[in-house]
Amino acid sequence: MNRRELLYGVGASAVGFSLLGLKSSAERSAPSDKLTVACIGTGSQGLRVLLDLLRLPQVRVVAVCDVNRLSSDYLDWGPNELRDKVRTVLGDTSWGANHPGPTSGRDAAQSIVNAFYGKQSGRTSTGCVAYEDFRELLAKQKDLDAVAISTPDHWHAVIAIAAMRAGKHVYSQKPMAHNVWECREMVRVAAQTHRATQVSIFNSNLPASHQIHDILTSGAIGSVRSVDIWTKRASKFWLQGLATPIQADPVPAGLNWDMWIGPAPFRPFNHAYMPFIWRAWYDFGCGAFGDMGEYGFDTLARVLSLPAATRIEASTTDRFPVCYPVASAVHMDFDATSTRPALRINWLDGGIEPARPPQLPVSEQIGEDGEGVIYHGEHGKLLTAFMGQNPRVLSPSGKLEVPFPKVASAPEPFRREAPELGGTASGANAAHYVEWIDACKGGPPARANYAFEAPIVETLLLGCIAVRTHEPLVWDAERFAFTQGSAKATALLKPDYRVPWEIASK
Structure with missing residues (x-):
């Protein structure tokens, strides 16, 4: 091969x-x-x-x-x-x-x-x-x-x-x-x-991913300098920005709640945690970024040869003590390599969308169904749906080209x-x-x-830390340490596990 x-x-x-x-x-x-x-x-x-x-x-x-x-x-x-x-x-x-x-x-x-x-x-x-x-x-x-x-x-x-x-x-x-x-x-x-x-x-294994690779490596938009990627999660699928429950609900029959909590800090059962809403809570899930980010970044990582990000910062709607916010914007910087220039990826969730390219005809949407990706190149832009479907190349003059015929999407688990x-x-x-x-x-x-997958997920989880701390973080992947970041941010790299669920290094 x-x-x-x-x-x-x-x-x-x-x-x-x-x-x-x-x-x-x-x-x-x-x-x-x-x-x-x-x-x-x-x-x-x-x-x-x-x-x-x-x-x-x-x-x-x-x-x-x-x-x-x-x-x-x-x-x-x-x-x-x-x-x-x-x-x-x-x-x-x-x-x-x-x-x-x-x-x-x-x-x-x-x-x-x-x-x-x-x-x-x-x-x-x-x-x-x-x-x-x-x-x-x-x-x-x-x-x-x-x-x-x-x-x-x-x-x-x-x-x-x-x-x-x-x-x-x-x-x-x-x-x-x-x-x-x-x-x-x-x-x-x-x-x-x-x-x-x-x-x-x-x-x-999706044709769309290979199409994105072919377009970008062909030089159709030049070297990619930044990427905008956005999703309507979480607001369309589960709630975030929730107040901490102050009362206990009866544990449903047949549920071992202590085992469900597992390595996380114990708290009384409440229907605000499950089913599915657990994604919103720091101790159980990773919010919209963790839910959709690994999907969204997979093609980016393969096409752009992404390691873990070196600088991460985030802004959000109102923060909550133990729950992810309703919406967030996470900005990640990646150092230049021998094959591409320095790169910034901007992640937006909860219904936030990026600025519309001014060259894009008013009759055209920037994404599909409230989600999408824009690759900003040296001399053009590539616009796709969230999973890379239906790519369109936009030139600085406003000319819009569809380089591949529309492919019928295979059923996808999250649609x-x-x-x-x-x-x-x-x-x-x-x-x-x-x-x-x-x-x-x-x-x-x-x-x-x-x-x-590890460098992709490392970047996503660093983004989750930035969402929680609201501070710019500078990451040294080789040393596994922040060169800029608070003690709170460092503690979130490896939180404590509830006994007996510690993961022992062997």
């Missing part, structure tokens, strides 16, 4: 090639060849991952784990999205008929796995084991090759590191980690244990209007999972592996 193929994939044809690989692999896979996987975290997103894995013939799901037994208060992307997806995968139009809302938890996940494999074999299946505690799963599940982690952010590193030390390969949700130290430690442990890793970022309900995983998702499965079996590293 040449350098471009290594760094950016093999273009739009890569997806088709990977899917052909999926078919041929399925044809030659015996049951003993299947990758045995446990799904840790089976809320709404964990259930979606579980359903995708069930549909891959190289995988056998053998266990599920969640601190919640069963409830019907999870988040749908659209009307009856979770229920209908389960029905489609199981081929059972009656599933969930008595559930009052989006239903998940370990009991639901276990029953879905057993129903799926039972239908395949033509007899009742009871092979999937359900656990409340991931430590018990890792200790008892002797037939386990890998885990898929779909928990809240504050659990990602604790579980991933424990799994890798137990000899398991790991697939985990974005953001990869909850603090900067965890990023470094996850990479170190993956290298130490020789485990295959993958974060749930599938951009490199309400396009929930993935089909009987097979989308092209991008299938290739994304298959490259991780191949890595688990000794193939090349998956493209969103921990080592590749």
Whole structure:
């Protein structure tokens, strides 16, 4: 493979090639060849991952784990999205008929796995084991090759590191980690244990990502000097800017609240924390930046060869003691390299949009559906949707060119209007999972592996610190230290963990 193929994939044809690989692999896979996987975290997103894995013939799901037994208060992307997806995968139009809302938890996940494999074999299946505690799963599940982690952010590193030390390969949700130290430690442990890793970022398998690379490397807009990237999250999907709850709500039946809190400081249960709203709280999530940033930065990092940022500052709407603000702007500076000049990336969330390029015709939108990306080059601009779709090149004279025909978007996990309900995983998702499965079996590293994602996530988490402290930060990645930044900022690089959840360096 040449350098471009290594760094950016093999273009739009890569997806088709990977899917052909999926078919041929399925044809030659015996049951003993299947990758045995446990799904840790089976809320709404964990259930979606579980359903995708069930549909891959190289995988056998053998266990599920969640601190919640069963409830019907999870988040749908659209009307009856979770229920209908389960029905489609199981081929059972009656599933969930008595559930009052989006239903998940370990009991639901276990029953879905057993129903799926039972239908395949033509007899009742009871092979999937359900656990409340991931430590018990890792200790008892002797037939386990890998885990898929779909928990809240504050659990990602604790579980991933424990799994890798137990000899398991790991697939985990974005953001990869909850603090900067965890990023470094996850990479170190993956290298130490020789485990295959993958974060749930599938951009490199999307044709749009390759189109962006082709446009920018062609010199169509010259060297990129700055990038604006914006999203309407969080305000359109969950609330931020919340006052700290002052009363306790009854803990729902079947929920182990102490285990859900895990390494974070303990506080009484309140419905302001879950489900899904946990993203808004410092101790559990990383706000809109953590939720969407790793998606948005993946193509940027590949095309512009981004390390961790060296200078970070942020401004926000009103700040709250333990909750992310309604909206924020984060500005990140990257030093010049031998292949590009110094670069600034401006991140905007909560509905804030960048200045409209004055050359852009009034009939044209700067993004799509309130989100987008603008690459500012030496002699032009490249405008795209948030995931790089539908690129347009804008010259200083106002001429607007569409260099590629519009590509129909594959269903994407975070888009309400396009929930993935089909009987097979989308092209991008299938290739994304298959490259991780191949890595688990000794193939090349998956493209969103921990080592590749770590500098991206390090930058995002430094941005989260800037949002919390409102101070300009100067970062020395080699020394793992701020050369400009307060003691408060330094403390946030590695917060304290609640006993017994400390991550011990070995």
